[in-house]
Amino acid sequence: METNGHYQLPPLLEVKDFSLAFPSFKKGLRETKMEVIKKLNITIHEGEIVAVVGASGSGKSLLANAILGILPDHAITHGTLLYKGENIKEVLRGKEISIIPQSIHSLNPLMKTGKQVQGVIHQSDRKVVQQDIFERVGLPEDAENKYPFELSGGMARRVLAAAAMVSPAELIIADEPTPGLDPKVLKETISLLKQLAREGKGIMFISHDIDTALTIADKVVVFYKGETIESADAAAFSGKGERLRHPYSKALWNRLPRNEFFQREKEMEQKQQSGEMLEIRGISYKYGNGPYVFKDLDLSLQPGEIVGLHGYSGSGKTTMAKVMAGYFQPEAGTIRLGGKKIKKKGMHPVQLIWQHPEKAINPRWQMHKVLAETNMENSPLLNELGIQEEWLSRWPSELSGGELQRFCIARALHDGTKYLIADEMTTMLDAVTQAKLWEMVLRIAKARSIGVLAISHDHQLLQRISDRMINFNEINHVHES
């Protein structure tokens, strides 16, 4: 504990045995409680960055909401939340505790960014303070007179961070501020947060991505199935994780693509396989009258081959994936499967798996209906993908992102599927789930001779899984003309 003069200061934030539940109706009229957070303990001192790491859907964001006092009305909570040794009150929000939200949509679209940041400042010389902070976070001078939609994603994130920095808050909660950022912006965001910590603020960094968490945090709290199972120094995550106590946190570390990941078995190795080749010749695409997203793009996939496509966010990879899977019509060029054009009607032989499984599944459908879309309810594939019988009767909101993604994979691997495009399939998932999902997909792909195009910004991951790597900028000829 930090000492200050003669007495010990209480920690900035202390969460003791916190639990959170929602009432729910399982069957008929009996009311049961659904426990989301069971036993949670976190301590954050001044000037400390604590990362909270856990699978998506493990209740991390709910914890942030609980600290800010913005939980839904019907939530039932127990345990203590102490701020500087006292019970947390709602009045603290904004003054003592502030949040860097997950999404840049939290900015008001109809208000200039400079004004939005000024709104947080409680001093007289608002404009000066705001201009000063914009300079410090590296925003150009004219950014304050722009609306959020005129800024790039990275710049909008910096505005959000600036708003958190100028507020007098001493505790800052950063809720997944980094997903999908390219390395340069990621580095900047991290250095911003570190700067805040150096000024003596406590920071809670919520993330599913242990890799990023380790680069920034002093302490890592691992969150699993609603409990804190480990609270370790960042340095303990090294080697083979011998200094970690819980098997899950060990797995979380070891399953990173740069560590052990998973063992490729013999049958996962590349071998000559028969089947129809997917050939893409010179396709171009643009939205409306905008500039070309990509031009004269060539790509071919062999059956049973795993191809990694690497590129940074915003480079047009997703648009290309959608064109290949038949969502958009290309402006020019051809897509042929075994020398023939793909029919428009019926099940498309090229299936796309999306980054956000919760958007790819109708929230009003029970899970068995999702599988019924492609008659996969009784497929032996479900076992292979680790989908449990009991999940079939649940609603999508009751499953985690990793579990939902399994359903998306199962649905996409119907009998007519020849090729699979995985667009950042595991970006939103934790390392353990990521390794598990790729292991399953690889095994199924090799067994059924399905070609897989894996799209990601994560170079290490692609290197581990693919037989062949392609850089998106090399095949995209849009900047040459």
Place this chain on the structure above:
Amino acid sequence: MNSINLRQRTLFKIALSLFFLLIVVIGGLFIGEESMRINMENKNSSPTLDHLFGTDWLGRDMLSRTLKGLTLSIGVGILAALSSTVIALCLSLLASFNKTWDRIVTWLIDLFLSVPHIVLLILISFALGGGFQGIVIGLALTHWPSLTRVLRAEILQMKSMDYVGISLRLGKTRLWIARHHFLPHVLPQLFIGFLLLFPHAILHEAAITFLGFGLPAEQPAIGIILSESMRYLSAGMWWLAFFPGLALLIIVGLFDVLGKNIKLFIDPFHAQKP
């Protein structure tokens, strides 16, 4: 925690409002002509134990007339609101089909909204020869536009969802998507739309009946009772308008409670919230 949970409370409220509505309807159906007979000896009597709602200027029992009228009004309201909702659903699904159909439907909505309800209502109902049938068809054909507009917007928004695109790529037909994606999504809106249309329909029925294009004057519709009693209000016979008006208000309120609780009951995402 209370001894009964939210879901049980919801069910209880649904049962209670259904019960009251049923009492009114059954009461209305079983009251014969004789209880509404003209009885000049006992005319203009204020509420007594024999005649709880009093009697009118012909000595007819107002309680029986009110119940009978309510039953008739509920019938007209339900039929008209239901057919309006069905029309709205069909047109909004049609609008989701392609751009041409969308334009046609929006044009129709604008056309119908630009003419005052009551004028169209009179035209249609008059052309169909008036009476019960004329008024129900007239109401159904004039009350769909605003609901259609809401539903169309909802469905257009749904159309751009990722999971709808996936279903298309999985070879599902538009009909399948309409049935499995759109319909469950707009069901709550349909319910609310139906509920909002119901009092509207009853009031318009009363209005057009008052003007003489609707139900014949001998039928004890609430609209007729109310418009007739207006003439006697200044003579101090308050009960003629007060009780039937209050009863109409309660019925509309009951429908509101019923709709809200049914929505709570069928919607899996709001069932837990107070």
